[in-house]
Amino acid sequence: MTAVQVRNLSMSYQAPVRKGGLRAALGSLVRREYKTVQALDQVSFTIAPGEVAGFIGPNGAGKTTTMKILSGILHPTGGEVEVLAATPWHRRAAFLKRIAFVRGSQPVGGSQELTVMDSLEYQRILYDVPRPAFRRTLAELEVLLDLDPLLERQLRALSLGERMRVGLAMALIYRPEVLFLDEPTIGLDVSAASQIREFVAEYVEQTGATVLLTSHYMADVASLCPRLILIDHGRVAYDGPLAELSTRLSPYKLIRISARGAANPEQFGEVVEKSDGQWVLRVPRDEVAGTTARLLQALEVVDLAVEEPPLEKVIDQAYREGLR
Numbered sequence: 001m002t003a004v005q006v007r008n009l010s011m012s013y014q015a016p017v018r019k020g021g022l023r024a025a026l027g028s029l030v031r032r033e034y035k036t037v038q039a040l041d042q043v044s045f046t047i048a049p050g051e052v053a054g055f056i057g058p059n060g061a062g063k064t065t066t067m068k069i070l071s072g073i074l075h076p077t078g079g080e081v082e083v084l085a086a087t088p089w090h091r092r093a094a095f096l097k098r099i100a101f102v103r104g105s106q107p108v109g110g111s112q113e114l115t116v117m118d119s120l121e122y123q124r125i126l127y128d129v130p131r132p133a134f135r136r137t138l139a140e141l142e143v144l145l146d147l148d149p150l151l152e153r154q155l156r157a158l159s160l161g162e163r164m165r166v167g168l169a170m171a172l173i174y175r176p177e178v179l180f181l182d183e184p185t186i187g188l189d190v191s192a193a194s195q196i197r198e199f200v201a202e203y204v205e206q207t208g209a210t211v212l213l214t215s216h217y218m219a220d221v222a223s224l225c226p227r228l229i230l231i232d233h234g235r236v237a238y239d240g241p242l243a244e245l246s247t248r249l250s251p252y253k254l255i256r257i258s259a260r261g262a263a264n265p266e267q268f269g270e271v272v273e274k275s276d277g278q279w280v281l282r283v284p285r286d287e288v289a290g291t292t293a294r295l296l297q298a299l300e301v302v303d304l305a306v307e308e309p310p311l312e313k314v315i316d317q318a319y320r321e322g323l324r
């Protein structure tokens with residue numbers, strides 16, 4: 001049983017091109033030139049019901065395009081997709097009521113003059129939510145998202161963090177089974193972002209929803225997603241446990257040591273951090289045991305710990321140096 005099944009998904013856009021200058025601008029009125037942008041190239045993955053998967057990759061990798069296809073906004077140029085056993089771009093009402101696509105960059109659409117409560121009521125009608133279920137879910141969302149102070153406010157007067165909370169409430173008021181979250185914490189301050197993360201975790205625990213989440217913040221994926229799908233130039237570059245990503249992408253580990261007396265740790269590995277009596281050495285994975293043994297023998301070691309490099313650093317290195 002799968003909630004999301006993607007097979008050999010491809011998407012190419014025809015993007016208009018125009019050279020600079022007035023002449024070219026006038027010329028393009030008569031004859032437009034297009035170039036093909038291959039946003040997705042044979043992407044395949046599946047997500048099980050109740051699974052929370054992180055979907056990460058550098059800018060322009062194809063994440064939003066994938067989410068738009070999975071939520072039925074875009075028709076792909078190739079491949080097959082099934083979400084809850086339906087083809088998303090057929091846009092059947094019964095399917096659309098079971099999924100939600102929330103974008104951190106545009107969390108709430110619709111008339112900005114409406115109050116939050118009116119907008120939620122509008123969603124209730126649009127998604128055909130029975131009143132008792134609506135009241136029950138709203139009561140839960142009020143607590144989880146701290147909605148009370150926002151209900152009588154107009155959408156246009158909300159701050160970015162408040163808009164995101166309202167955007168989630170609007171999407172979840174009809175209790176979708178599959179959630180596509182596209183950068184839900186973009187632009188939020190540290191506590192607003194962590195409030196959103198806690199909320200997503202809580203919603204998943206309560207409802208067993210399936211989630212595909214994109215984010216450029218490793219704190220989001222590290223706290224929410226046991227599994228990561230990494231996409232680069234429209235292709236899947238990694239699909240597996242978050243815990244194994246470092247092993248796969250970074251051939252190094254870090255040895256953090258504190259030692260007494262004169263010590264010269266440079267001879268044991270590359271020193272990446274240094275502060276009185278403490279060093280962090282970057283050592284190839286397969287040399288960790290040997291280096292540790294030599295350090296213990298040569299230095300008066302007070303403390304020693306072997307660590308995975310921080311996820312942010314691993315991802316940064318992978319994006320810079322390429323993933324394939």
Ligand SMILES: Nc1ncnc2c1ncn2[C@@H]1O[C@H](COP(=O)(O)OP(=O)(O)OP(=O)(O)O)[C@@H](O)[C@H]1O
Pocket residue numbers: 013014015037038039057058059060061062063064065066
């Ligand atoms: N409507 C469009 N017309 C032409 N090209 C597009 C269109 N939308 C996206 N693209 C291109 O497709 C590629 C993938 O874009 P997409 O928005 O899916 O990337 P992304 O991984 O979500 O990036 P980001 O992290 O910057 O949001 C990019 O090269 C982008 O320029």
